[in-house]
Amino acid sequence: MTSTTPGGRTAVHPSPGSGEDAPPLVELRAAGKSYGNVRALHGVDLAVHPSRVTCVLGDNGAGKSTLIKIISGLHQHTEGEFLVDGEPVRFSSPRDALARGIATVYQDLATVPLMPVWRNFFLGSEMTKGPWPVRRLDIARMKRTADEELRNMGIVLDDLEQPIGTLSGGQRQCVAIARAVYFGARVLILDEPTAALGVKQSGVVLKYIAAARERGLGVIFITHNPHHAYLVGDHFSVLRLGTLELSAPRDRITLEELTNHMAGGAELAALKHELAQVGGVDVAALPEAGEVSAPAGDGAPESAAPAASAASTNAEGKP
Numbered sequence: 001m002t003s004t005t006p007g008g009r010t011a012v013h014p015s016p017g018s019g020e021d022a023p024p025l026v027e028l029r030a031a032g033k034s035y036g037n038v039r040a041l042h043g044v045d046l047a048v049h050p051s052r053v054t055c056v057l058g059d060n061g062a063g064k065s066t067l068i069k070i071i072s073g074l075h076q077h078t079e080g081e082f083l084v085d086g087e088p089v090r091f092s093s094p095r096d097a098l099a100r101g102i103a104t105v106y107q108d109l110a111t112v113p114l115m116p117v118w119r120n121f122f123l124g125s126e127m128t129k130g131p132w133p134v135r136r137l138d139i140a141r142m143k144r145t146a147d148e149e150l151r152n153m154g155i156v157l158d159d160l161e162q163p164i165g166t167l168s169g170g171q172r173q174c175v176a177i178a179r180a181v182y183f184g185a186r187v188l189i190l191d192e193p194t195a196a197l198g199v200k201q202s203g204v205v206l207k208y209i210a211a212a213r214e215r216g217l218g219v220i221f222i223t224h225n226p227h228h229a230y231l232v233g234d235h236f237s238v239l240r241l242g243t244l245e246l247s248a249p250r251d252r253i254t255l256e257e258l259t260n261h262m263a264g265g266a267e268l269a270a271l272k273h274e275l276a277q278v279g280g281v282d283v284a285a286l287p288e289a290g291e292v293s294a295p296a297g298d299g300a301p302e303s304a305a306p307a308a309s310a311a312s313t314n315a316e317g318k319p
Ligand SMILES: Nc1ncnc2c1ncn2[C@@H]1O[C@H](COP(=O)(O)OP(=O)(O)O)[C@@H](O)[C@H]1O
Pocket: 035, 038, 039, 040, 058, 059, 060, 061, 062, 063, 064, 065, 066, 067
């Protein structure tokens, strides 16, 4: 399913065997992580398949960042197993993860705002020409390649000479996604890529998440927006207080149920827990989580732009 091109990058081709039938690219089995005596994550199972978007949802503090830090090599798990291509691994740096084709696009993108788009595309991996010691940057080839790769992902920018800082947040996310694809990512981790974006730009980013899936990548999409998740997700894992509250493939869960898990059930349960500790509130008389009706599900899977109500739940725009 994968092949290596002369440039050393791995190209991933979707094949009939891709998807849930294919062995997972990345898998967590009862994985957990403690920071000292803070248990941030416990007993989490997660499988990332090629050509699938696996959404990881959860409120602030649920353990989403901890989970992706394990997979991206920033932290090591302290419980359970972490497997890549079926083989147990323990990464000591993000470089180890990258070497296995696991690329992470962080919210605060590592770009140089005043440098042109094409230059940022190759930042740290510049193309050169000529033999040592007269090796020079191959500017023409970098420009041409960046242009081709962005177009392959359906990203059309007027001018690759413009400083990347002049692009919108959504466009910059898209360049980062195309870059990861070009440099051979098999697994693409996106940490709340739509959290700080408006409705239209979120729609654009979701489109490229789908494009990465079409290219055969296994995508891990971190979000706390069930509408955004449902627009592109094939599998949904909801974290709550560090444990997996729900893990369901798309055909086993509706947007209403997912929204209820996120905005209704989990939140209400947590509030009840708090109230019970305060006392003076008859918690038993409050409705059960399941009885809370979900807000109107207005994010139809077909529509390209996510619902306005969905974007407004992201107001805090985490760093
Ligand atoms: N470096 C750290 N040291 C101690 N506790 C941490 C650290 N990082 C995260 N935590 C704790 O782990 C829990 C999960 O955090 P995190 O993974 O950042 O959640 P999320 O990304 O879902 O908001 C929180 O209770 C948080 O305070």
